[in-house]
Amino acid sequence: MSPDAAPATAPIRHLFRPLLPEATTALAGYPALLRRALGLTPGRERELPWRIRDLSLSLTAERDGGPKPGYLSEPRTLAAYAWYFLPWNLLRLSRLLPGLDLDLPDGGLVCDLGSGPLTFVQALWLSRPDLRRKRLRFTCVDRSRRALDLGQALFTGLAGFDPTTADAPWRIRTVRGEYWQGLADGAQLTTMVNVANELAESGREPLDLRMERLAGQLADSLAPGGRALVVEPGTRLGWRCLAAMRTALVEMGLGLAAPCPHGEECPFSASKVRAWCHFNISLAGAPAWLTTLSDKAELGKQRLSLSFLMARAAPPEYAAQAVRIVSGPFSLNDAPGAAVYGCTEKGLAVVVAPDGRAPRPGDLLIRDIPQDAPRDAKSGAPRIILDAQAVPAPKAAPDTAAVERSGAKPPRRRPQPGTGSGVDRPAMPKRSARPAKSHSGTMPGAKSTRRSGGGKYPGSGKRSGKA
Structure with missing residues (x-):
């Protein structure tokens, strides 16, 4: 049975959980950690809303070109990212991770690809106290050494110990390089957060082929029973990437652990519903300082949105019905x-x-x-x-x-009062009051080229994404 499934006699199982009280407290005090780790002057801190706004423009899909590879190596850009995008991602991951089966063994290896400022590792510590007692090894890779160093400083502040020491319960090794340089055989968990969509937009290779190769790389890194977790923004592009990877992983014989309750063709690829698979959740637990900063940067949020896929290197088993x-x-x-x-x-x-x-x-x-x-x-x-x-x-x-809507609403259907829609892409300035339409056209690109199995793949040499 899929780890995320439930037996027929079980009640409804919630995927997204409330933020833990200690995580709420940690996020409320996160600015103090940022100030110490970044060493910002008062003047640079005052200009953050404008720099966040500019960074959001460069990260928005409608803007041609996007940010340059390795953009987090520039100190002011990294500061803007760390003050805005990092805590929002910590919040959404901290709502998701408690609902996933991540029972890692002592001594288990976790490979986090495109780590940025160790977003996933920080969120795992905040949201999974059951794993803090485990002795885990993390390999985190990113193109920006500055972002990795910032992440280590922030993790140290959250956890209260230096993860680089030999006796640390969680030992973190950072690698400056491309995402594929963080792959290692025998991983119990391999993760990518906000990376696939950036890889899809770089290079001339068709998206399906690129995602198929990426799925093969993730599968090859896993120990028997190991898990691959890919999280993307709740955009159409993010889901197109996941849908292509999903097809490849199923064809390789891996079991889908979440959110898919089956291994059949994705219903969104052929449905009459003009939508894609993503989840919108409320802002419950968001610290006041972060929502205030979002308003100052003219990027006010109404909800958090994400798409994700978790697969396991084990024969697929799915709960009936x-x-x-x-x-x-x-x-x-x-x-x-x-x-x-x-x-x-x-x-x-x-x-x-x-x-x-x-x-x-x-x-x-x-x-x-x-x-x-x-x-x-x-x-x-x-x-x-x-x-x-x-x-x-x-x-x-x-x-x-709170009413937590996602984008699978059919066109022209009457929503219930008090609901909204939107995706977790950086909002365009001056438009924060207008929810984005989340019932866009049927998701293309769900079918990937057939493959017969795994095999090692060379790295693409392209930029990795940031969490």
């Missing part, structure tokens, strides 16, 4: 309550909650789809009707009470 919720709630014209889209081995399904308490994005349900299930008029997908007890009542905590 598993349904992964892949959208936020919307209203139906011909039925009361709220509805969401679910991903199943039979394709997309419309999950209907007559009492209005629909499951949240990322939730995993075990539900059968009857052969005579009514079909949704808009999407053609079968409808699964939940009983009133199928979805737990919302708790008082902000994370549970």
Whole structure:
């Protein structure tokens, strides 16, 4: 059975968890760590909102060219990145990682490719206290030595020990170079955060072929039972990269651990729903200083968005009748309550909650789809009707009470009041009040070239992305 799946008798399993109290405290005090690690003067700190705004422009897809490779090696650019993009990424990863099966063994090796300022390692420490007792080895690679050094200083401040010493519980080795130079045989976990989309945009090779080769590199690095985790912004390009990698990994015989509840063709590649697989989650736990800074930089956020894929070097096993919720709630014209889209081995399904308490994005349900299930008029997908007890009542905590939408809403469908949409790309200045449309066209590029197996691949020599 997939580690992220649940037995038929289990209740709904939430993928995105509330931020841990100690993580909330750490993020609230993160500016003090940044000031010490960066050594900013008051003047340079005052100019951060403008530099963050400029960096956001260079990272936005609509801007031609994008940032130059190794852009985090420039001190002022790195400072802008560390004050804005780094903490937002820590927040979204800290919401995701507790819901994933990452039971790493003592002495296990973790390869983090395109590490930037050790974003993934910091988020893992903040969100997974169960792993702090393990003695783990990390190899972190990035093109910017300055970013790696900053990450080590920030991790030391969070964890309270120097990860470069021989007796450290987590030992971190940093490598300045291309992403493929961080690959090593026998990894229990190989990760890439916000790297694949940058690799896809560099070079002339077709996206599917590039992602297929990247999937082969990740698979070759894993020990038996090891995991590969790739996280991307919740954009169409990010999901196109993941969809191509997903196809290649399935063809190589790896099992999909999350979020996919099956190994069949991705329903978004052939569905009538003009959307792609990504998850929008609330800003619950975001520190006040970060939201204030976002407003000053004219990049105010309404939600966090991501796409991700986790595969395991083990024979695939999937729970029967598993349904992964892949959208936020919307209203139906011909039925009361709220509805969401679910991903199943039979394709997309419309999950209907007559009492209005629909499951949240990322939730995993075990539900059968009857052969005579009514079909949704808009999407053609079968409808699964939940009983009133199928979805737990919302708790008082902000994370549970907030409506967390994603982009799998069909066109012209009436959303429930209080919901919004958007993606976690850097927002264009002056447009922060306008949610981006998240139900764009059907995701292309889901089918990759067939391959017969693994094999070692030489590095591409292109730039690696930053978390």
